């Protein structure tokens with residue numbers, strides 16, 4: 001395996017991989033907490049860092065057909081959520097390019 005380059009986010013209120021503490025995103029990028037993932041509560045973020053993406057797949061979700069790819073931590077490769085590549089319903093287009101992270105796999109850093 002090649003060398004992994006890990007980015008460190010500046011500032012407060014960082015969400016990190018629960019297993020290895022690699023920074024993934026920040027409260028500033030949070031769009032919604034009203035999402036549900038495989039494990040329960042999930043959050044929609046504008047963007048993140050330090051993740052790997054899987055093969056694009058078409059998935060029929062409650063809100064219609066979407067093309068998504070799984071997101072894994074760049075360091076420990078734990079599944080964290082998914083990225084929306086394409087939404088087919090006009091009302092869901094705002095999700096394109098954005099990421100879902102499941103609460104169960106996240107930990108909070110510098111929230112005090």
Ligand SMILES: [Zn+2]
Pocket residue numbers: 017018019020021022073074075076077078
């Ligand atoms: Zn990790």
